[in-house]
Amino acid sequence: MGHMDSAPYSTATTSAVLKHSYTVPCASAFRDAVEALAARRKVNVGDLARSILLVVPPATVAAFVDPGEPAADDRETVVLKSGPAEGRPWRRKPRLQVRMPPGHDIPFIRRALGLAMAMDRGELAVSVADSRLVPQQRAEERSRQAEITEELERLRAIVSVLAFEPLADGIRTRQDALHVLGFPPSSEPDARTLKAKFRMLATIHHPDGQHGSHQRMSQLNQAMEFLRSNRL
Numbered sequence: 709m710g711h712m713d714s715a716p717y718s719t720a721t722t723s724a725v726l727k728h729s730y731t732v733p734c735a736s737a738f739r740d741a742v743e744a745l746a747a748r749r750k751v752n753v754g755d756l757a758r759s760i761l762l763v764v765p766p767a768t769v770a771a772f773v774d775p776g777e778p779a780a781d782d783r784e785t786v787v788l789k790s791g792p793a794e795g796r797p798w799r800r801k802p803r804l805q806v807r808m809p810p811g812h813d814i815p816f817i818r819r820a821l822g823l824a825m826a827m828d829r830g831e832l833a834v835s836v837a838d839s840r841l842v843p844q845q846r847a848e849e850r851s852r853q854a855e856i857t858e859e860l861e862r863l864r865a866i867v868s869v870l871a872f873e874p875l876a877d878g879i880r881t882r883q884d885a886l887h888v889l890g891f892p893p894s895s896e897p898d899a900r901t902l903k904a905k906f907r908m909l910a911t912i913h914h915p916d917g918q919h920g921s922h923q924r925m926s927q928l929n930q931a932m933e934f935l936r937s938n939r940l
Contacts, residue, residue: 728810732817733801735778742804742821745828753821754807760820763834772819772826778802874923878930882938885931906932 734742746753760769783799806817826832872888879885883893889905891897897905906928911917913924 728808730806730808730812730814730817732804732806732814732821733777734775734804734818734821736782736784736802738775738822738825739802739804741825745825752807753804756824757806757808757817757820760823764820764823769816769819769823772823774815775818775822872924872927874921874927879927879934882935885934888927888931889935902932902935 742753742756746756749756751759778801782802784802785797785799788794788796788798804821806821808817823832827834872890875884875888879888886893886895886897889897889902889909891905909928910925912920913928914920915922915925
């Protein structure tokens with residue numbers, strides 16, 4: 709989907725200005741589609757064109773492809789209602805009657821209506837830059853960043869607490885094994901508790917991890933093997 713930056717576009721709003729009417733020749737299919745869109749939105753055709761001019765810069769409207777005049781064989785038959793030829797059929801170009809402020813040319817109005825159609829089909833969208841949202845977004849980003857930083861510091865502290873100084877002589881006693889696994893020397897953890905603690909420490913100290921250590925991981929394995937061998 710394309711996007712267009714919006715910008716205010718001023719139009720006069722006096723009753724005299726709003727009474728100005730344009731006859732806009734256009735293809736029958738385009739006319740029918742515009743009128744159907746206006747009916748769905750419960751507005752008139754002029755409202756569609758004015759809404760585009762209120763939010764889209766004139767230069768952007770002017771750069772949009774003109775839907776164009778109807779083809780030579782695209783005509784509609786109407787019956788004249790007044791004048792010397794009253795009651796006679798008349799072949800004419802399909803058209804839209806659009807009430808707009810004065811000063812616009814017909815192709816410009818067709819382009820505005822073409823933009824409205826493209827936006828309704830989802831081919832284009834107006835990008836509205838609201839400066840009031842920017843500080844709020846930045847505040848939310850700062851808050852989120854602060855939360856992430858706090859969580860990282862908390863995790864670093866946990867890693868620091870769970871880290872241990874590898875024993876120079878390796879695992880020789882039950883107390884050595886308990887120390888490496890983070891248990892008090894006199895504790896008697898059951899097999900499930902021991903296994904859970906090993907898995908948690910292995911996640912931190914595995915050599916493939918960010919805080920990994922071959923030496924610590926080796927002593928964790930030695931500690932588990934010692935305790936299993938001694939049937940803790």
